[in-house]
Amino acid sequence: xxxxxxxxxxxxxxxxxxxxxxxxxxxxxxxxxxxxxxxxxxxxxxxxxxxxxxxxxxxxxxxxxxxxxxxxxxxxxxxxxxxxxxxxxxxxxxxxxxxxxxxxxxxxxxxxxxxx
Amino acid sequence: xxxxxxxxxxxxxxxxxxxxxxxxxxxxxxxxxxxxxxxxxxxxxxxxxxxxxxxxxxxxxxxxxxxxxxxxxxxxxxxxxxxxxxxxxxxxxxxxxxxxxxxxxxxxxxxxxx
Numbered sequence: 044x045x046x047x048x049x050x051x052x053x054x055x056x057x058x059x060x061x062x063x064x065x066x067x068x069x070x071x072x073x074x075x076x077x078x079x080x081x082x083x084x085x086x087x088x089x090x091x092x093x094x095x096x097x098x099x100x101x102x103x104x105x106x107x108x109x110x111x112x113x114x115x116x117x118x119x120x121x122x123x124x125x126x127x128x129x130x131x132x133x134x135x136x137x138x139x140x141x142x143x144x145x146x147x148x149x150x151x152x153x154x155x156x157x158x159x
Numbered sequence: 160x161x162x163x164x165x166x167x168x169x170x171x172x173x174x175x176x177x178x179x180x181x182x183x184x185x186x187x188x189x190x191x192x193x194x195x196x197x198x199x200x201x202x203x204x205x206x207x208x209x210x211x212x213x214x215x216x217x218x219x220x221x222x223x224x225x226x227x228x229x230x231x232x233x234x235x236x237x238x239x240x241x242x243x244x245x246x247x248x249x250x251x252x253x254x255x256x257x258x259x260x261x262x263x264x265x266x267x268x269x270x271x272x273x
Contacts, residue, residue, distance in 0.1 A: 088264040146204035
């Protein structure tokens with residue numbers, strides 16, 4: 044069975060600085076999707092970035108980028124020029140590319156604090 | 160931008176009572192999901208629903224749980240006889256048929272069973 048591990052329960056970053064959130068996963072599959080979701084306090088989870096495992100190029104969305112290391116089964120999220128609005132819980136998630144399943148497997152989350 | 164909505168935001172119930180959690184998925188989405196998060200633990204998959212039937216369910220989703228799309232817009236999760244351990248945040252999600260790899264989540268319903 045697949046697992047997702049986020050080893051950092053909480054991280055802090057100064058406004059305008061860069062922070063990296065870690066995520067590792069375990070799978071025997073070769074094709075899958077990886078996601079980072081952001082959950083602000085009392086708000087819904089919103090998609091930050093998505094990576095298809097068959098793509099070697101790391102996904103980027105504005106200030107958010109990933110470092111996808113398939114062999115190491117690592118999928119870290121880098122937030123550049125951190126802003127106060129980035130403060131949230133961040134979840135890493137895995138989804139098999141098997142068409143028979145759409146379920147996400149989540150990590151436990153990392154709470155990001157942004158210091159002014 | 161369209162959003163998934165959920166009601167109520169917080170539900171308190173007595174052990175043994177039935178609860179229904181409601182979700183309105185994004186209107187053109189065809190796949191629907193329920194997840195739950197017990198405080199301090201991982202978000203866990205419960206069930207997925209497509210074409211008016213369950214397409215996948217986890218071992219958590221036992222006979223006490225059921226899902227329904229009663230009217231073409233709502234998607235509900237019913238827990239027949241709540242237990243203390245059902246206390247959790249319940250998230251609804253939906254996705255398009257063609258982009259089923261990206262799920263859009265609602266804000267959650269916090270269920271407290273006393």
